[in-house]
Amino acid sequence: MKITVVGTGYVGLVTGTCFAETGNDVTCVDIDVKKVEKLSSGQVTIYEPGLEKLFERNLKEGRLHFTTNLEEGISEAAVIFLALPTPPGEDGSADLSYILKVADQLGHLLKDYKIIVDKSTVPVGTADKVHAAIAKNATVDFDVVSNPEFLREGVAVEDFMKPDRVVIGTSSERARKIMADLYAPFVRQGNPVIFMDEKSAELTKYAANSFLATKISFMNEIAILCERLGADVDMVRRGIGSDDRIGKRFLFPGIGYGGSCFPKDVQALVKSSQTVDYDFRILNAVMDVNEAQKVFLLPKIESYFENNLQGKHFALWGLAFKPNTDDIREAPALYIIDRLLAAGATVSAFDPEAMPNVKQLLGDRIHFAEHQYDALDNADALIIATEWSVFRTPDFEKIRTNLKDQVIFDGRNLFESPRMQELGFHYESVGRQA
Numbered sequence: 001m002k003i004t005v006v007g008t009g010y011v012g013l014v015t016g017t018c019f020a021e022t023g024n025d026v027t028c029v030d031i032d033v034k035k036v037e038k039l040s041s042g043q044v045t046i047y048e049p050g051l052e053k054l055f056e057r058n059l060k061e062g063r064l065h066f067t068t069n070l071e072e073g074i075s076e077a078a079v080i081f082l083a084l085p086t087p088p089g090e091d092g093s094a095d096l097s098y099i100l101k102v103a104d105q106l107g108h109l110l111k112d113y114k115i116i117v118d119k120s121t122v123p124v125g126t127a128d129k130v131h132a133a134i135a136k137n138a139t140v141d142f143d144v145v146s147n148p149e150f151l152r153e154g155v156a157v158e159d160f161m162k163p164d165r166v167v168i169g170t171s172s173e174r175a176r177k178i179m180a181d182l183y184a185p186f187v188r189q190g191n192p193v194i195f196m197d198e199k200s201a202e203l204t205k206y207a208a209n210s211f212l213a214t215k216i217s218f219m220n221e222i223a224i225l226c227e228r229l230g231a232d233v234d235m236v237r238r239g240i241g242s243d244d245r246i247g248k249r250f251l252f253p254g255i256g257y258g259g260s261c262f263p264k265d266v267q268a269l270v271k272s273s274q275t276v277d278y279d280f281r282i283l284n285a286v287m288d289v290n291e292a293q294k295v296f297l298l299p300k301i302e303s304y305f306e307n308n309l310q311g312k313h314f315a316l317w318g319l320a321f322k323p324n325t326d327d328i329r330e331a332p333a334l335y336i337i338d339r340l341l342a343a344g345a346t347v348s349a350f351d352p353e354a355m356p357n358v359k360q361l362l363g364d365r366i367h368f369a370e371h372q373y374d375a376l377d378n379a380d381a382l383i384i385a386t387e388w389s390v391f392r393t394p395d396f397e398k399i400r401t402n403l404k405d406q407v408i409f410d411g412r413n414l415f416e417s418p419r420m421q422e423l424g425f426h427y428e429s430v431g432r433q434a
């Protein structure tokens with residue numbers, strides 16, 4: 001099938017590459033000339049494990065093309081995916097201007113029947129708006145489908161190639177058949193393609209992310225209770241997670257969720273609710289808890305250093321909002337850094353992928369270490385903000401020799417507290433007894 005993907009950001013590039021991998025002929029369109037040049041010459045513009053290999057293969061075999069010209073890019077396509085940004089506007093609601101602008105252009109350009117698919121996370125009712133924007137100028141038949149993506153950064157290729165489910169919102173029989181054919185290779189193991197109306201598909205995406213964020217904030221509050229009541233959150237997590245109705249996944253407490261999705265989507269759903277006169281009380285609490293959780297380690301650090309961080313030096317492991325990505329949007333590490341610097345401390349950080357992005361943001365306000373152990377030199381304590389695998393089984397002897405004081409504040413519960421005590425560390429984590 002011939003497919004066009006408009007927008008070569010994170011979602012667009014993964015979508016385009018994975019559809020090419022199943023034999024489709026994919027053209028990706030982007031207004032960014034430099035990006036299109038880079039991609040055409042074989043340079044992958046985002047960091048995502050596994051993507052480069054698929055990208056190179058499909059580019060070489062001629063199934064992936066890049067252009068800045070929308071008219072040329074869509075001319076032969078049966079399906080056009082819109083994978084455009086929907087940043088939060090000033091009031092937190094999703095800004096649809098990128099999508100609607102392209103929809104407007106498409107109306108002029110369509111010469112035969114095509115399916116236009118909303119792949120971006122968009123508020124309920126957007127498919128109708130996109131339909132109206134195209135219809136204003138269109139002279140041919142077309143359908144607008146909502147097909148939200150559920151990719152996780154860091155495992156996006158795997159998520160796309162083997163989705164738990166595919167959600168397709170359409171009221172058109174013609175579009176339904178084509179979309180079913182397109183996704184058939186991805187659900188061969190029997191995972192469902194769930195067809196529904198457009199609005200339900202749009203809401204499904206927000207409901208999924210908001211529910212997951214709720215699970216995290218709930219566990220973060222349980223972790224606080226565990227500390228105060230003398231319980232252990234690892235035990236409670238295992239105790240409740242074995243109930244199938246709750247499920248084992250996404251129950252890990254920590255220093256809050258970050259990234260480009262959960263914070264934005266929870267906020268957007270709260271805003272959407274307000275537009276229909278509803279106050280989504282649970283989600284307001286989810287956001288509040290998460291804001292506080294990002295700096296959850298601070299009181300522990302302050303208390304250990306008797307409320308005086310002036311002149312203290314901290315090693316920080318992990319800057320990305322989660323492992324296997326260089327994404328630092330809403331990363332808890334940045335909030336911790338802010339607080340430490342404001343209190344007169346200095347920071348030496350290490351992250352396997354995210355240091356260039358933080359450097360761009362913070363310049364030389366913090367020091368960037370070449371190696372995880374170099375960050376520890378002369379530090380009064382180590383703070384762990386992201387659970388990269390390389391931090392999970394460190395050389396504790398090296399940590400001991402490099403750190404000035406044997407103190408670790410772990411926001412991701414990487415180690416067992418008793419073991420850390422045995423090794424002679426002052427070790428504080430989330431929801432466990434020190």
Ligand code: UGA
Binds near residue numbers: 151154250254255322
């Ligand atoms: C999330 C969803 O998981 C995807 O299904 C969705 O497609 C995506 O948003 C999106 O809307 O595009 P992502 O933001 O890449 O994916 O990251 P997750 O792996 O879901 O992690 C989100 C945050 O939750 C991270 O900050 C992580 O540290 C935190 N988290 C996750 C916890 O604190 N505890 C957990 O148990 C799990």
